[in-house]
Amino acid sequence: MGLLQNAAKTTNGVVLNGFLLSPVVEQCSGCDRVRRFEEQDFCSSYPDPTTKWADGHCNFATHIKAASATAAKINPLKASKRAAKGR
Numbered sequence: 113m114g115l116l117q118n119a120a121k122t123t124n125g126v127v128l129n130g131f132l133l134s135p136v137v138e139q140c141s142g143c144d145r146v147r148r149f150e151e152q153d154f155c156s157s158y159p160d161p162t163t164k165w166a167d168g169h170c171n172f173a174t175h176i177k178a179a180s181a182t183a184a185k186i187n188p189l190k191a192s193k194r195a196a197k198g199r
C-alpha cells in the first residue's frame with residue numbers, strides 16, 4: 113500500500129505526516145499513485161490532488177505522462193535501426 117500505511121484517520125479527516133489528505137479528483141483515475149485508504153482514494157505524492165490539476169495536468173500523473181513521454185521519445189529512424197540490428 114506504499115506511503116499510506118502511515119496514514120491515520122482523525123476527526124478532521126485522513127492525516128499523513130501532519131498533512132490533511134484530500135481524496136483524489138476525477139482526473140487522477142488511472143494514475144499509479146492513487147492509494148486506497150479507509151474506503152477513499154488518495155494520492156501517495158500529494159496531500160491535495162485538486163491543486164495539482166488546477167493549472168493544467170498534474171506533472172506526476174503516471175497515466176498521462178506515460179502516454180506523451182513515449183510518443184515524444186520514440187525517434188522513428190533510431191527505432192528502425194535498432195530493429196534492424198535485432199535489439
Ligand code: SF4
Nearest residue numbers: 140143155161170173
Ligand atoms: S500524482 Fe497527480 S494524477 Fe496521480 S494521483 Fe496524485 S494528484 Fe492524481
